[in-house]
Each structure stands twice: as C-alpha cells, then as structure tokens.
Amino acid sequence: EKRAVIQIEKNGYPDLIYINAAKIFQGIHTEKSEDKIQVRYGDNSESPMMAFKDEHSRRVSYELAFNTLKYQDLLEEILLDSRTYPCYSIPDELTSLLVVMLYDLQDRKFKKRKIFAEEELVAEVQEIEDYLYSYRTKLAAALARCRIKYDALSIEYFVPETIWKQEQRASTLPLCFWINTFKISLEDVIRDLEMKGFRKVESVSDFDHYTYAVDQHCPDVLVFPSSLREELLNFDLFADCKLLLQ
Known part of the structure; x- marks a missing residue:
C-alpha cells in the first residue's frame, strides 16, 4: 500500500518558542576570544525561561536553539555582511533572539511567518521579526554571497565536521x-x-x-x-x- 509523503510547510513558531530557544542558545552559543568578537550577545542570564506549553514546545525550542548553534558562524556572517548588525535599537541582550529568528527566517526561505490563532505575542519577538523582515532582501543576498564564497550548494556545508559526523551516526x-x-x-x-x-x-x-x-x-x-x-x-x-x- 502506497502512502502519500507528508510535506510539513515551514510557517515559523509561536513567539514563546523563539523566546525559549533564544534563552537556550544564549547559554550554549560559542563564545569567541575578545579579538575575534564581532557579534556581541550581552547577558540575559537573569531573564527567566518561559514555561513550556507541552513536550512538543520543549522539543521544538531545543531543536531551534541547537540548529542555530550549528550555523552560528554563518548566521553572524550574514548579519554583518548585510549590515543588519549592529542595530543600535536592539540591545546586546536580544542578540540571541536576533540570531535564532534569523536562522528560522532563512529556513523559511525568507517568507513571512504565519501568526497562530490565540497565540500569546511577545513584544521583543514582534520587534525583531519586523526588523529582520525589512532586511530580508539584503539577508538573502548575504546568504547567497556566503554560499558563493565557500562554494556551498546548501547551508549544510557550514555545519562543523565533528557535528556533521555525530549527526550522521545518530541518523x-x-x-x-x-x-x-x-x-x-x-x-x-x-x-x-x-x-x-x-x-x-x-x-x-x-x-x-x-x-x-x-x-x-x-x-x-x-x-x-x-x-x-x-x-x-x-x-x-x-x-x-x-x-x-x-
């Protein structure tokens, strides 16, 4: 019996997912030496993690955070190359949210996010989403330049080799x-x-x-x-x- 292949359309996530993913990413992102820091993440260690709605929300938040970590260097380069960063209206404490939401935006091919019914909106997420979306053309162009620069057919090229090998084994x-x-x-x-x-x-x-x-x-x-x-x-x-x- 043949089964239809299910294609899951990427519409983005509820605001609280981004907040929690950013909080997780803040704690695991790769910290660089002072002479190499170009993107600053600030310190939001005092801001609390939002309560996970359910097991699915928890899983998705962690997946989004770890996917962002895999591509941290690429995402930072896109932000800098497109001159989306620095943005003086966005404090360093929200850089993690900026990078997490950029990962998701490029994963959606820079298409607008679907707002879920009865979703609890978060002002910081709305602000950064609007900001990134206003730069979407420049961000997409920066991603294209990175791929040309490194002769990469897809962003998977930018995953560190050790992580790629671990994922291959786990898969x-x-x-x-x-x-x-x-x-x-x-x-x-x-x-x-x-x-x-x-x-x-x-x-x-x-x-x-x-x-x-x-x-x-x-x-x-x-x-x-x-x-x-x-x-x-x-x-x-x-x-x-x-x-x-x-």
Missing part, C-alpha cells in the same frame, strides 16, 4: 519511544499505529519504513526506523506525551 540509529502508561495502554498505541498504516515486526532487522517493533527487554518501549523521526514527532501521540522519545 542511522533506530528511534525508541517509551509508552507513557499513565496516559495510554500498549494496546491503544498499537491500535492507533495500525490505523495510521504501521505494521508490527519482530526485530529492527525486519524494518521496512512504516513498521515498528516492541523492545524485547521492555514491553513499554517501541522501536521505529530512524527515517520516520519527523513524521513520528508530529503525531498526536507524541504531542500529547503519550509517547516519549528516549
């Missing part, structure tokens, strides 16, 4: 999900998966795309092919914390 490992039995039973999970077209197999060696296996040592753990990561993480089972990624 081949099967995905393990723990069934949150406080919220759902194994039988109900299996029923839900079968309705989505999944088929149970005996072991990972039998994987064939839309298949899964029950862990032989822990029956509350399901194992899936790594190729299904994005699709699985968008399931209601995961968003509702009925399945938890290990």
